[in-house]
Amino acid sequence: MKLERLLRGLPKNGPASKAVEAGEIDAIMDYAGSNVVLLPAARRALRDGESRASEASHEPSIANTLLAALPRAEYRQLLASLEPLTLRSGEVLQEQGAAVPFVYFPVDCVISLLATAENDQGLEVGLVACEGMVGVSLALGAEASSVRALVLVTGTALRMKAAHFLSALPQCPSLQRALYRYAHAKLALARQAVVCSCFHASEARFAHWLLTMGDRSRSEEFFLTQAQAADLLGVRRATVNEAAGPLQRRGLIRFSRGRLRILDRDRLRAAACSCYAGDPGVRNVR
Numbered sequence: 001m002k003l004e005r006l007l008r009g010l011p012k013n014g015p016a017s018k019a020v021e022a023g024e025i026d027a028i029m030d031y032a033g034s035n036v037v038l039l040p041a042a043r044r045a046l047r048d049g050e051s052r053a054s055e056a057s058h059e060p061s062i063a064n065t066l067l068a069a070l071p072r073a074e075y076r077q078l079l080a081s082l083e084p085l086t087l088r089s090g091e092v093l094q095e096q097g098a099a100v101p102f103v104y105f106p107v108d109c110v111i112s113l114l115a116t117a118e119n120d121q122g123l124e125v126g127l128v129a130c131e132g133m134v135g136v137s138l139a140l141g142a143e144a145s146s147v148r149a150l151v152l153v154t155g156t157a158l159r160m161k162a163a164h165f166l167s168a169l170p171q172c173p174s175l176q177r178a179l180y181r182y183a184h185a186k187l188a189l190a191r192q193a194v195v196c197s198c199f200h201a202s203e204a205r206f207a208h209w210l211l212t213m214g215d216r217s218r219s220e221e222f223f224l225t226q227a228q229a230a231d232l233l234g235v236r237r238a239t240v241n242e243a244a245g246p247l248q249r250r251g252l253i254r255f256s257r258g259r260l261r262i263l264d265r266d267r268l269r270a271a272a273c274s275c276y277a278g279d280p281g282v283r284n285v286r
Contacts, residue, residue: 064105064158065131066178074172081164087111087157089223093134093149100145103135103165109155110216112232113147113186122148123234124209125190129216132182138162139169139179153217196275202235204273206243209233210253211269211276214262221261247271 067075087093087109094100096116104111110129114122125147128134134149143162169176196205206229214220226244230237247253252268254261262268269276 063107063130064133066133066175066182067105067158069178070172070174074174077171078160078168078175081160081168082158083160084156084158087151087155089151089154091151093151094145094147096146096148097144099143100135100138100162102159102161103133103138104149105133105158105160106130107156107158108218109151109157110153110213110222112150112152114150114232115146116148121234122150122231124232125193126186127152127212127216129218131216132186133179135162135165136179136183136186138165139176140183152213153222192275196273197234200273200275202233202239202243203246204271205233205275206240207247207252207268207272208276210260210262211265211272214265220263220265221259223258224255224260225258 067078070078082105087104087106093102093104093111096114106129108130110127111134112124113126113128113134115125116122128149135145137143137145196208200208209229209232213222213224226237226240229240229244233240244253244255247268248255250267250271252262252264252271254263
């Protein structure tokens with residue numbers, strides 16, 4: 001009613017009336033009430049903008065690169081089935097040879113992919129963080145996991161039931177293509193890891209691993225014991241000491257009581273093997 005009263009008060013066929021009819025005015029000043037009255041179009045635009053802002057604030061999955069690259073229609077199709085949760089360091093998400101119950105899209109956690117032997121020892125064949133997904137075997141038509149998925153760095157992720165993922169995937173061609181590229185990059189990394197473990201010195205390999213871990217965790221400091229490093233790299237604990245010692249003495253890292261900090265990234269990169277420079281895990285998937 002207030003808006004109608006204000007509009008009736010405008011001179012007929014005057015500049016103000018014509019501007020309102022042409023949609024050139026968003027609001028009218030009510031001097032009597034000392035306030036501003038928005039026209040309907042301006043109110044609708046404001047509500048739409050608030051709705052989009054509210055919607056965006058509730059979409060943590062955008063922090064995962066695979067999901068952020070999807071067309072909005074595909075992303076919205078997946079959103080209802082994505083469950084945000086916190087993953088704790090040491091938690092096993094999948095076991096090698098077992099069915100895959102969930103897929104995970106990491107946000108700020110880091111997950112190690114391990115190939116295991118008969119004595120339950122594991123060798124790391126990949127790291128997954130915000131650039132990827134755990135459970136990619138489902139996208140390739142395999143229901144069982146080929147690796148053990150172990151959380152290295154505590155953080156958040158989005159989880160989806162395997163059944164929901166398999167149901168949604170045929171309707172999301174962009175996600176299919178992204179996951180095929182991602183699987184190819186992971187396969188290339190696993191092959192390179194075999195070459196690296198056979199031909200590169202432990203110090204250079206350890207430097208490479210630390211740089212990769214820093215990339216995925218987006219931090220220069222993380223928790224890592226010597227026993228964990230030995231298991232992940234498939235070497236004896238003494239070998240980790242032999243690799244970390246020179247790097248620490250040269251001031252490239254600080255490694256003490258389960259805490260490792262990269263002090264000089266440029267020099268650490270110079271000390272790493274060439275596998276780090278050729279690592280497609282970050283570049284090709286993003």
